[in-house]
Amino acid sequence: GIQVEQSPPDLILQEGANSTLRCNFSDSVNNLQWFHQNPWGQLINLFYIPSGTKQNGRLSATTVATERYSLLYISSSQTTDSGVYFCAGANYGGATNKLIFGTGTLLAVQP
Amino acid sequence: KAGVTQTPRYLIKTRGQQVTLSCSPISGHRSVSWYQQTPGQGLQFLFEYFSETQRNKGNFPGRFSGRQFSNSRSEMNVSTLELGDSALYLCASSLVKGNEQFFGPGTRLTVL
Numbered sequence: 001g002i003q004v005e006q007s008p009p010d011l012i013l014q015e016g017a018n019s020t021l022r023c024n025f026s027d028s029v030n031n032l033q034w035f036h037q038n039p040w041g042q043l044i045n046l047f048y049i050p051s052g053t054k055q056n057g058r059l060s061a062t063t064v065a066t067e068r069y070s071l072l073y074i075s076s077s078q079t080t081d082s083g084v085y086f087c088a089g090a091n092y093g094g095a096t097n098k099l100i101f102g103t104g105t106l107l108a109v110q111p
Numbered sequence: 112k113a114g115v116t117q118t119p120r121y122l123i124k125t126r127g128q129q130v131t132l133s134c135s136p137i138s139g140h141r142s143v144s145w146y147q148q149t150p151g152q153g154l155q156f157l158f159e160y161f162s163e164t165q166r167n168k169g170n171f172p173g174r175f176s177g178r179q180f181s182n183s184r185s186e187m188n189v190s191t192l193e194l195g196d197s198a199l200y201l202c203a204s205s206l207v208k209g210n211e212q213f214f215g216p217g218t219r220l221t222v223l
Contacts, residue, residue, distance in 0.1 A: 031209060041148070041199045041217045048211035086154065090209075097142050097208045098167050101154035 002027045006087060006102035013109050018075045021085055021105045025068040029089030032063050033099070034072050037084040046072070046085075077109045112138055115204050115215035123221045129190040132218045136183050136204030143185040144212065145177060148199040157200075160185055161208060189220075197222045 003026035013019055023032075034046040047054050047061040049070065054061055058077075063070040074081055084106050088099040116135045124130050136143050145157040156169040160179035177187040183204075189196055199219050203212040 031211075033211060035214070041201075041219065043201065043203075043214040045211065045213060088154075097144055097159050097161075097205060097212065098156045098169070099144070099146075099203075099212060100156070101146075103153050 002029065002089060002091060002100045004087060004089060004100050004102040006085075006105050008105060009103065010106045011108070013077050013107070015077060015079060015109055015111050017077050017109075018073070019077060019107070021072040021074070021087075021107075023070045023072075023087035023089075023102055025070075025089050027091065028065065028068060029091050031090040031099070032065075032070055033088050034061055034070070035086045035088065036081075037086060037104075039083065043086065074107075077107075079109045079111055082107055082109045115202055115213055117200075117202050117215040117218050119218060120216060121219050121221075123223060124192050125223050126192055126194060128192050129188065130192060130220060131186055131188045132200055132202075132220075134185045134187075134202030134204075134215060136185070136202075137213055140204035140206050140213075141183050142205045142208055142210075142212075143179055143183060144203045144205075145185070145187050146201045146203065147171075148201060148217075149195075149197075154201070157187065166208075192222045194222050196220065 005024045035043040051065040060073045084104045088101040144159040159167045179185045202215045205212045
């Protein structure tokens with residue numbers, strides 16, 4: 001099955017700094033999503049980005065499907081950005097909606 | 112439009128008991144998937160339902176089961192609870208297979 005690798009596993013930033021989170025896939029995916037898990041455990045959708053680039057405020061994401069990776073950019077980080085970021089992918093060739101998650105990046109933004 | 116809802120939000124059970132968790136998808140969404148999150152194993156896929164049929168199942172024992180109703184609401188059941196079943200159970204819905212998935216707030220199950 002598909003393996004998803006996220007890096008870095010942990011990241012500490014000062015407020016205002018920029019960061020890049022990476023997600024590598026062992027096989028091609030035709031669904032790729034980025035999530036932020038809030039302190040209560042809910043996964044908040046950041047991007048649905050099988051390919052290309054998208055931006056939403058201070059966050060942007062790029063997926064290069066042919067090279068099997070995706071990047072999440074956080075600019076001008078704020079303390080509220082702290083938490084765990086997950087990427088997840090799915091391959092629908094097998095007629096499944098099953099998402100395979102990475103192990104996450106734990107981000108701590110210090111004031 | 113209301114998001115995915117899950118009930119109950121918290122649950123405490125003892126070993127050997129059984130539990131039923133409920134998930135109501137976003138209105139109009141027909142695909143529902145369940146995931147288990149634990150500190151040791153991370154987020155793992157449990158099963159997926161579409162049109163009241165289980166389309167896929169993850170690598171979990173038969174004690175874990177589920178179903179989907181005609182209104183797309185879904186339930187999952189865990190029988191003969193074990194300590195290792197303590198986890199956050201997350202439900203996700205999507206319009207159909209292949210679309211963006213949206214997650215509910217989760218049910219945090221503690222088995223004592």
